[in-house]
Amino acid sequence: MGVPIIQQYHVIRYILEQKKNGKERYPLVLMLEPLFKCNLRCAGCGKIAHPKHILEKYMSKEECWEAVEECGAPVVSVAGGEPLLHEEIKEIVEGIIARKRFVYLCTNAILLKQKLHLFKPSPFFTFSIHLDGYEEQHDRSVSKKGAFKIAIDAIKTARRLGFRITINCTIYNGVFPEKMADFLDFVMGLGVEGVTIAPGFNYERAREKDLFLQKKESKRLFRELLKLSKGRNWRFNHTIFYLDFLAGNRVYTCTPWGNPTRNVLGWQRPCYLLDEGGYATSFKELIEDTDWEKWGPGKNPKCDNCLLHSGFEATAVNDMIAHPFDALRRYIFGIRTDGPILL
Numbered sequence: 001m002g003v004p005i006i007q008q009y010h011v012i013r014y015i016l017e018q019k020k021n022g023k024e025r026y027p028l029v030l031m032l033e034p035l036f037k038c039n040l041r042c043a044g045c046g047k048i049a050h051p052k053h054i055l056e057k058y059m060s061k062e063e064c065w066e067a068v069e070e071c072g073a074p075v076v077s078v079a080g081g082e083p084l085l086h087e088e089i090k091e092i093v094e095g096i097i098a099r100k101r102f103v104y105l106c107t108n109a110i111l112l113k114q115k116l117h118l119f120k121p122s123p124f125f126t127f128s129i130h131l132d133g134y135e136e137q138h139d140r141s142v143s144k145k146g147a148f149k150i151a152i153d154a155i156k157t158a159r160r161l162g163f164r165i166t167i168n169c170t171i172y173n174g175v176f177p178e179k180m181a182d183f184l185d186f187v188m189g190l191g192v193e194g195v196t197i198a199p200g201f202n203y204e205r206a207r208e209k210d211l212f213l214q215k216k217e218s219k220r221l222f223r224e225l226l227k228l229s230k231g232r233n234w235r236f237n238h239t240i241f242y243l244d245f246l247a248g249n250r251v252y253t254c255t256p257w258g259n260p261t262r263n264v265l266g267w268q269r270p271c272y273l274l275d276e277g278g279y280a281t282s283f284k285e286l287i288e289d290t291d292w293e294k295w296g297p298g299k300n301p302k303c304d305n306c307l308l309h310s311g312f313e314a315t316a317v318n319d320m321i322a323h324p325f326d327a328l329r330r331y332i333f334g335i336r337t338d339g340p341i342l343l
């Protein structure tokens, strides 16, 4: 597990408090998207396809802090678009850290080296760098030659300066497990804290539709990848049950309120991947007035191929709390990589 003990402690304490207070639906990670504008045009992205007038919208720093307070989640993922393009990104991050939340700033790292001076290393702050594989794979995925080299250079500089770094990796069609395994070895060698990994979500607005894997293919690929993990020191930013789910050993329902999304249009329903339910004007309205029963695999066809952490990591966390000995067994004996794949 790639998450430091201090962060695990804060998050577990928060979850136990919610349980003690009898909260049925509570957030774990706020997905904050203060802009959709980006300096790349990734083939599988569903954000940059918004019309121009939406791409020009920004959330102010005050709106960002208000969302953080309203929501209360212990972890805030600042994404976009490319958050380093936001003129107030320094103040946004500082304000969230001052509120004692763990911030993950998700960036494609194109501007990272020149903007590093805006930030200070802190146990509450991590750069989550988008890398979809080795040079050829990543440059193709983000539709920019040289993007991989720029990101690696920025990672090395940020590590030298003492920043926490994680890698955010999306898997698409045509990826080979052996190549992905070599890539994971490589990024671990850069001293990153962990890797967040998931199959790409089939965004309706994405430019290239044949990039996306079907659920069975995704689970088979993850199983092959985890088979190759034996004897290698890979650290994932996921719970063991979420990885077990990705490997086809569990069937989960989705918990979209675990990762609520606030962006330039409001509180997005039901999650950061889909906006079919429109937007709420407050977090309270999102939680109380959303018909959550309409979403998730088997309930909405758009959810059927989804395996994303934003929907299922919170389910896995609840499952681990309910079955701690089973979780311990998985940690000790590892994830099953044979037998039937559960869909």
Ligand code: SF4
Residues within 6 Å of the ligand: 254, 255, 256, 270, 271, 272, 273, 274, 295, 296, 297, 302, 303, 304, 306, 307, 308, 310, 311, 312
């Ligand atoms: S399964 Fe959940 S996280 Fe995935 S698209 Fe549907 S509502 Fe969103």
